[in-house]
Each structure stands twice: as structure tokens, then as C-alpha cells.
Amino acid sequence: MSVLNKTLKGLEQRQTEAASSAEREQTVNVTPISDIGEKLHKLVIPVLAVVALSLVAYVVYSKDLLQHFFVKSPSAAENVPVATASNEKPAVNAPTSETPNRILEQENEQANQQRNEQVAEQSKSLTSHSSPQVTQTIEMTNDTTATQATRLASQKVVPAEEEIPPVQLVEREKVQPTERQATMKQVTKITATQQANEHFQAGKKAFTFGLIGEAIAALEQCIAVLNEHIECRSLLAAAFYGRQETVKASNVLEQGLSLKPDSMEWRTLLARIYADNKQYNEVLSVLPQRYESQGDKDFWILKGLAAQQLKQHEVALRSFKKLTLSQPEQGKWWLAMARSAEFLQQWQNAMQYYTTATQIGNLSPASQRYAVERLQFIRGRLDAS
Numbered sequence: 495m496s497v498l499n500k501t502l503k504g505l506e507q508r509q510t511e512a513a514s515s516a517e518r519e520q521t522v523n524v525t526p527i528s529d530i531g532e533k534l535h536k537l538v539i540p541v542l543a544v545v546a547l548s549l550v551a552y553v554v555y556s557k558d559l560l561q562h563f564f565v566k567s568p569s570a571a572e573n574v575p576v577a578t579a580s581n582e583k584p585a586v587n588a589p590t591s592e593t594p595n596r597i598l599e600q601e602n603e604q605a606n607q608q609r610n611e612q613v614a615e616q617s618k619s620l621t622s623h624s625s626p627q628v629t630q631t632i633e634m635t636n637d638t639t640a641t642q643a644t645r646l647a648s649q650k651v652v653p654a655e656e657e658i659p660p661v662q663l664v665e666r667e668k669v670q671p672t673e674r675q676a677t678m679k680q681v682t683k684i685t686a687t688q689q690a691n692e693h694f695q696a697g698k699k700a701f702t703f704g705l706i707g708e709a710i711a712a713l714e715q716c717i718a719v720l721n722e723h724i725e726c727r728s729l730l731a732a733a734f735y736g737r738q739e740t741v742k743a744s745n746v747l748e749q750g751l752s753l754k755p756d757s758m759e760w761r762t763l764l765a766r767i768y769a770d771n772k773q774y775n776e777v778l779s780v781l782p783q784r785y786e787s788q789g790d791k792d793f794w795i796l797k798g799l800a801a802q803q804l805k806q807h808e809v810a811l812r813s814f815k816k817l818t819l820s821q822p823e824q825g826k827w828w829l830a831m832a833r834s835a836e837f838l839q840q841w842q843n844a845m846q847y848y849t850t851a852t853q854i855g856n857l858s859p860a861s862q863r864y865a866v867e868r869l870q871f872i873r874g875r876l877d878a879s
Contacts, residue, residue: 690720697729709733717746722754728763735767743767758788765796774800778809791820798830807834825854829865836868845872 693716700709713730716723727750734743747764750757761780768776777800781793789797798813814831821827832847848869851857857865 686720690716690723690726693719694723694726694729697726701729701733706733706737721750724750724754724757724759728759731760731763731767740767740771756788758785758790758793761785762790762792762796765800766792769796769800772803774803778804778806789816791817802830802834805837807837810834811838823854823856825851825857826861828854829857829861832865832868836872841872841876845869845876848872 693712697709697712697716700706700712710730710733713726713733716726717730720726727746731743731746734740734746744764744767747760747767750760751764754760765777765780768774768780777796781789781797781800785793794813794816798810798817801807801809801813811831811834814827814834817824817827818831828847828851832844832851835844835847848865851865852862852869855862
């Protein structure tokens with residue numbers, strides 16, 4: 495029964511909905527009446543706005559046109575007729591009676607005349623300057639009534655920089671860096687020399703106070719700054735040699751000679767170290783023949799001593815002869831030369847050298863006795879022959 499009741503209720507609902515739809519179909523459709531006044535009101539407002547804007551634009555444009563004509567074209571303004579009264583009253587400017595076409599023609603003629611004058615001035619400036627750079631700015635004013643008036647706003651002449659040939663520019667670029675590098679090298683060298691001298695002076699002061707360690711440290715800094723500092727390297731080698739560090743002393747001098755082989759001071763000092771250690775071959779290698787022209791007294795002493803120990807008596811004889819020429823009052827040089835001459839069996843020369851040595855008389859007692867004995871031996875040999 496419940497199902498049936500639901501079905502009946504559904505039928506009744508459908509019938510009521512169909513009836514209501516039929517009633518709606520039978521109703522009369524009424525078309526709305528449009529309000530014509532409201533439409534007119536909506537159209538009038540935009541039309542009035544457009545008319546107002548047109549009037550404002552016309553007023554502004556006419557004002558600009560008059561101002562442009564009377565201000566920008568003074569010659570046209572002068573041609574405006576002036577109305578005078580019969581009673582000799584001051585003249586009052588009145589609007590011109592000419593047509594707009596005549597005004598525009600006068601304005602165009604004036605613009606063309608100004609343009610021609612400016613072109614002439616520009617050509618003169620171009621002929622007077624070799625290579626000027628001209629920059630012009632031209633302003634154009636366009637008229638809505640198909641009139642164009644051109645005028646030159648500004649003209650600026652900027653002379654160009656002096657042209658330099660490319661070859662000279664390249665040469666300048668090449669010369670300037672070399673000059674700068676030379677100047678920088680010179681400044682660097684002066685600064686390094688000053689620093690090295692400061693360390694060298696500090697090392698010398700340390701020596702005077704007996705501070706050998708501090709002196710060596712300062713001298714090593716001097717060499718680190720300037721390797722070719724002769725006095726600093728010589729003093730450092732002497733400091734090492736004074737502490738019985740012979741290897742370090744010789745290394746310091748050998749390194750110096752590798753940098754500056756013509757330093758006779760380093761050569762002589764290194765030869766003295768070798769001679770004290772009885773390294774006579776090294777002495778002769780450090781004092782070769784090509785440096786004999788620069789040799790001093792120490793050079794010839796060390797070389798003659800090493801040559802005599804190695805029984806190179808010709809070298810020794812030449813070395814001691816140099817010493818007798820520079821110091822003839824020293825008997826020891828005559829004695830050394832007599833010994834080398836005796837070994838070379840130059841008996842007459844040997845006897846003469848021994849005699850001179852004994853006559854000078856500034857030898858030690860042992861050397862004096864030795865010279866007398868050798869002199870007697872040579873004389874007996876010569877008498878026997």
C-alpha cells in the first residue's frame with residue numbers, strides 16, 4: 495500500500511506541474527515601453543563633450559598660429575598694415591587683411607632665406623677648418639593646414655682632434671712602456687742598493703761589538719737583497735772563515751764569482767782561503783793568466799806561492815818579478831825569486847838574486863842564513879865548473 499500511495503502522489507505532482515505550465519503558456523506577453531527621453535539624454539552628453547573639446551582645440555591652435563606668425567616671423571609682422579586715424583593718433587596694430595596663402599608664402603620665403611644663410615655660414619666654417627666635426631639639430635614644426643615651416647634650431651661646430659698617423663701612434667706605444675720599464679728598473683735598483691747598504695752597515699756594527707751571529711744574519715740579508723754587493727759578500731765569507739767554517743766561506747765566494755766573475759776581490763779572497771788549506775791547484779785555477787793584467791800584490795803573492803809549491807817555477811819566477819818591481823825594498827821577494835831561478839838552473843840569476851836579498855837585510859834570521867848558504871853553494875858550483 496505504501497508503494498501505491500507513493501505512486502499516486504507522484505502522479506498528482508506531475509499533474510499539478512503540467513497544469514501550472516499550461517497556465518503559464520496561456521499568459522499574455524507584454525512588450526516593455528522604451529524611454530526615448532532617457533536615450534536622448536545619453537546621446538546629448540557625449541555630443542556636448544566632443545563639441546567642447548573641439549572649441550578648446552580651435553582656440554588653442556589659433557592662439558599658437560598667431561603667436562608663431564608674429565614672434566617667429568618678424569619680417570611678416572613688419573608688413574602688417576597699420577591703421578591710423580585722421581586726427582594723428584598713435585598707430586594701433588590691426589590684424590592683416592592679407593589672405594592666409596600670402597602669409598604662408600612669406601613665412602616659407604623667410605625660412606628658405608634663413609636656411610640659405612646658414613648653409614653659407616656652414617660652408618665657410620668647413621673651408622676655414624681642416625677637419626671639423628659639425629653637429630646640427632633641426633626642429634620641424636608641422637601645421638595641420640598643410641603648411642611646413644623649417645628652421646635651424648642649433649648649430650655647433652666642434653673642431654676635431656689633431657689626427658696622428660698610425661705609425662706614430664704605434665711608435666709612441668712602443669716607446670712609452672720601455673721608458674716606464676727603464677724608470678721602474680732604476681728605482682728598484684736604487685731601493686735595493688739602499689736596503690743592502692743598510693743591512694751591510696748593521697753587520698759591520700755587529701762585528702765591532704763582537705756579535706758574530708747577528709753580523710752574519712745581517713750580511714745574509716744584504717746578499718738576499720743584492721747578490722752583487724762585493725763588500726758584503728767578502729765580509730760574510732771572512733766571518734764564516736773566522737768561525738772555521740771554510741766550506742761556507744768558499745761557497746759564498748764561489749756563488750759571487752758565478753754572478754760577477756770579474757771581481758778581483760772575491761778571487762783574491764777565495765785564493766787565500768784555498769792557500770791556507772793548502773789547496774794550491776784551486777789557487778791557480780782561481781787566479782788564471784787572463785786576470786794577471788788586473789792583479790795586485792795579493793794576487794801575485796798567492797799565485798807565486800802556489801806555483802812554487804807545485805814546482806811551477808816559471809810561473810813563480812814571473813810572479814815574484816812583479817813583486818820586486820812594485821816593492822824592490824823587500825828582500826823576501828828577491829829570496830823567493832832566487833829559489834825559483836835555482837830550480838830552473840839559472841845559476842847566474844840565482845846568485846844575483848841571493849846577493850840582493852842578503853844585502854837588503856830585512857829578512858828573518860833563518861831566511862838570512864838560508865840565503866847565505868845557497869849563495870856559497872852556487873859560487874862553489876860555478877868555480878868548480
